[in-house]
Amino acid sequence: MTLANDLRFTPRQRVLSLAAVIATAFGVGLSFGIGFPLTALTFEAWHQPKWIIGLAGAAPAIAVLIALPVLPRIVAKLGPVVAITIGCLLGATGFLALYTFDGPWAWIIIRLLMSVGFALPWLAGETWINSVSREETRGRVIAIYAIAFFLGFSVGPVVLGNLGLVGLWPFLSGAVGTAVASVPILLARQLAPEFCHDGSQDILSAVKLTPVAMAAAFIGGFAEISNFSLIPNVALAAGHSQASALALLSTMTLGGIVLQFPIGWLSDKISRLAVIIALAIAFICLVLILPMVLMKPGAAAVVVFLLGGVILGFYTLGLAIVGERVGANDLAAANAAFLIMYQGGSIVGPLAAGAAMTVAPVTGFVTTMVGLMIVCGLAVVFLDRRLPRADKKGGPY
Numbered sequence: 001m002t003l004a005n006d007l008r009f010t011p012r013q014r015v016l017s018l019a020a021v022i023a024t025a026f027g028v029g030l031s032f033g034i035g036f037p038l039t040a041l042t043f044e045a046w047h048q049p050k051w052i053i054g055l056a057g058a059a060p061a062i063a064v065l066i067a068l069p070v071l072p073r074i075v076a077k078l079g080p081v082v083a084i085t086i087g088c089l090l091g092a093t094g095f096l097a098l099y100t101f102d103g104p105w106a107w108i109i110i111r112l113l114m115s116v117g118f119a120l121p122w123l124a125g126e127t128w129i130n131s132v133s134r135e136e137t138r139g140r141v142i143a144i145y146a147i148a149f150f151l152g153f154s155v156g157p158v159v160l161g162n163l164g165l166v167g168l169w170p171f172l173s174g175a176v177g178t179a180v181a182s183v184p185i186l187l188a189r190q191l192a193p194e195f196c197h198d199g200s201q202d203i204l205s206a207v208k209l210t211p212v213a214m215a216a217a218f219i220g221g222f223a224e225i226s227n228f229s230l231i232p233n234v235a236l237a238a239g240h241s242q243a244s245a246l247a248l249l250s251t252m253t254l255g256g257i258v259l260q261f262p263i264g265w266l267s268d269k270i271s272r273l274a275v276i277i278a279l280a281i282a283f284i285c286l287v288l289i290l291p292m293v294l295m296k297p298g299a300a301a302v303v304v305f306l307l308g309g310v311i312l313g314f315y316t317l318g319l320a321i322v323g324e325r326v327g328a329n330d331l332a333a334a335n336a337a338f339l340i341m342y343q344g345g346s347i348v349g350p351l352a353a354g355a356a357m358t359v360a361p362v363t364g365f366v367t368t369m370v371g372l373m374i375v376c377g378l379a380v381v382f383l384d385r386r387l388p389r390a391d392k393k394g395g396p397y
Contacts, residue, residue: 013191014132018141020188021128022148024084027181028121029149031091033156034174035060035114036229037249038098039107041242042165044233048104050361054354057229059108060115061221061346064339067116071123072336080124081189087124088182090117092175099171121181123339124195127332130323131193136268139320143264146316147257150308152177153228154253157246195332206337210325211383213334214341216276216318219376221345223283223311226353226369227252231304237361238294251301252308259309260316272317272324273384279313280377286310287369291362315342348372 009017036057043053075083094114098107125145133141156174163169185192207214231252235245267275286307293299318338326334349372356364 009132009191014134017132017188017191017193018129018145020184020191021125021132022145023184024088024121024181025125025145025149026152027088027177028091028118028125029152030155030159030177031095031118031152031174031181032149033153033253034159034170034177035095035111035156036225037157037160037232037246038165038170038174039111040229040232041160041246042107043104044236045165046104050233050358051351051354052104053233054230054350054352054357056104056108056111057225057350057354058347059111060118061225061343061350063112063115064119064122065343065347067119068123068336068340068343071119072332075120075124075127075332076195080128080192080195081185083124084121084185085182087117087120087122088178090114090120092179093117095171095174095178099168119339121185123332123336126319126339127195127335128193130319130331130335133323135324138323139264139267139272139316140261141264142320142323143260143316146264146312147260150253150256150260150312154250154257157249157253161243161246161250204337206330206333207341209330209334209337210322212273212276212380213318213321213325213338215376215380215383216314216321217338217341218345219276219280219373219380220311220314220318221342221347222349222352222372222376223314223345223369225346226349226365227307227311229350230353230357230365233357234290234362234365235294237357238291240294244297248300248304252304252311255305255308256312257308259306260312263309263313264316264320267317267320272321273380276314276317276380277377279310279317280373280380283307283310284370284373287366287373291366294362318342 039056040053043056078086091114094110094117097110101107101110129142129145159173160170163173228249232245232249235248236242240248263275286303290303293303322334322338323331352372353365353368356368358364
């Protein structure tokens with residue numbers, strides 16, 4: 001797949017194009033913000049074992065991981081506007097199917113299928129944002145994109161807190177929010193970048209284009225999905241009520257929202273690799289003190305707020321490195337590889353943490369997160385030492 005970086009845009013058109021895909025990211029984030037806690041807490045109410053809850057949290061990642069190798073060709077054939085619209089409608093249909101069917105295995109299958117739909121706006125949207133962004137502001141633009149997604153994600157638990165887990169309304173709100181997410185893209189269809197497919201890069205080759213970014217994607221995947229799918233269960237195990245567990249999740253997403261632009265700004269000014277390493281160290285410290293502060297409302301809120309910003313920062317920086325280091329002809333294939341690595345982390349994290357939580361709900365979660373971060377952080381440093389320290393424009397990472 002190749003993608004033309006549309007220099008035909010005027011500055012105003014560029015802003016409008018970016019605004020459309022950022023607005024769509026909000027709607028997709030809302031869908032995730034409803035879907036993950038709705039599934040985790042419903043499974044908890046059904047008294048499912050922790051490993052089943054972990055499997056349910058990993059199910060979307062499994063679906064996307066399977067679908068991504070063929071999706072670049074599909075997106076190129078349909079075009080980004082049609083692909084994003086179809087994906088949003090498939091996700092909306094999935095929410096209605098969850099309402100229709102009961103039982104954990106039916107829900108896992110539905111989550112698998114609807115997540116294939118979500119993969120379409122995800123891949124097309126991130127290729128769009130990296131194509132239209134200018135290099136000197138790429139980190140900040142991607143940070144705003146991530147902020148929009150997490151702002152939608154943060155609204156999801158609030159919606160569930162007000163609507164509850166039973167009845168039509170939580171499912172209908174997810175369906176409507178997902179369907180409406182396609183509207184900004186439809187309105188800006190004349191400002192979409194051009195996608196085409198030439199088959200010059202397969203996924204494995206694309207991974208080799210920028211392995212540091214791929215390692216950051218894996219870190220972002222396991223840290224983000226493990227925390228956002230299981231932190232309500234960790235809070236419940238520590239003695240929180242369902243409402244306060246959802247409030248902690250909202251606080252975590254708020255941290256992701258508030259702290260992303262400073263992280264993006266910093267990544268436009270200094271080495272992105274240095275920022276990634278700093279975030280890894282901060283993640284380990286915050287997770288280690290989490291058990292000590294869980295039952296202290298103020299301290300717990302501060303820790304999960306900072307943790308949210310750190311977690312999302314890995315994805316923001318990794319995606320910025322992809323756009324920074326990969327040429328236009330390989331950008332879409334590299335974005336697909338980036339998402340596959342992210343999904344790989346999204347599978348490993350919840351499954352490993354869910355299994356560990358079966359033995360010790362809080363300590364097992366903490367041990368898994370710290371262990372994975374140490375291993376992955378060392379991998380980032382190792383990969384960096386094996387690669388040139390200059391990006392495609394001759395500047396620092």
